Amino acid sequence: xxxxxxxxxxxxxxxxxxxxxxxxxxxxxxxxxxxxxxxxxxxxxxxxxxxxxxxxxxxxxxxxxxxxxxxxxxxxxxxxxxxxxxxxxxxxxxxxxxxxxxxxxxxxxxxxxxxxxxxxxxxxxxxxxxxxxxxxxxxxxxxxxxxxxxxxxxxxxxxxxxxxxxxxxxxxxxxxxxxxxxxxxxxxxxxxxxxxxx
Numbered sequence: 738x739x740x741x742x743x744x745x746x747x748x749x750x751x752x753x754x755x756x757x758x759x760x761x762x763x764x765x766x767x768x769x770x771x772x773x774x775x776x777x778x779x780x781x782x783x784x785x786x787x788x789x790x791x792x793x794x795x796x797x798x799x800x801x802x803x804x805x806x807x808x809x810x811x812x813x814x815x816x817x818x819x820x821x822x823x824x825x826x827x828x829x830x831x832x833x834x835x836x837x838x839x840x841x842x843x844x845x846x847x848x849x850x851x852x853x854x855x856x857x858x859x860x861x862x863x864x865x866x867x868x869x870x871x872x873x874x875x876x877x878x879x880x881x882x883x884x885x886x887x888x889x890x891x892x893x894x895x896x897x898x899x900x901x902x903x904x905x906x907x908x909x910x911x912x913x914x915x916x917x918x919x920x921x922x923x924x925x926x927x928x929x930x931x932x933x934x935x
Contacts, residue, residue: 744844750768753824753825755840756840758828759826759833760825761828764789767824767825768824770793770794772815772817772818773851775818776855777812777817777858777924778818778819778849778856779817780821780868781819781860783826783863785799794820795819795900798901799899802900802913803900811921817924818854820848823837824841838863855923856893856894858920859896860898860900861901876909878896880895893923895923898916
């Protein structure tokens with residue numbers, strides 16, 4: 738059990754009050770959704786207004802883009818697990834602060850260990866930099882594979898642009914779809930053998 742054990746329920750977080758500004762701005766804690774043994778774990782930044790209202794990550798316009806992208810590569814939303822670095826909506830949808838990300842990091846690590854996916858897919862710069870602990874140029878690195886180590890265990894991480902980026906900059910669509918196509922190779926049988934292809 739980690740120091741996060743008091744709030745971790747086995748599949749999500751309950752009753753966390755570590756970040757006063759987020760406790761004030763949230764209507765609920767937004768935990769990950771999808772199978773707890775999924776091959777693919779998608780990690781976003783933080784809930785927005787729609788997610789806070791509905792209690793599920795990646796709903797609204799970004800969720801529509803993600804769902805369509807998954808369909809394009811032959812997956813459905815219910816085939817994958819989707820979560821966020823930070824589980825509470827920041828005020829006015831601002832980026833979560835470094836402290837807020839750090840406060841929630843243990844929960845994300847717990848979720849990764851619980852799901853034990855074949856591949857973690859970071860959606861955007863914030864989750865990529867948080868998990869890889871380095872600067873990430875997400876546009877140029879989209880589709881690249883890196884490694885995440887948590888307490889001596891390692892997972893492959895695929896960098897992907899955020900679905901919302903395709904709404905504001907259509908030129909990002911190709912990078913987004915290319916990363917999803919790379920990710921689908923890890924879903925189902927034989928995913929572990931794919932690392933040598935990247």
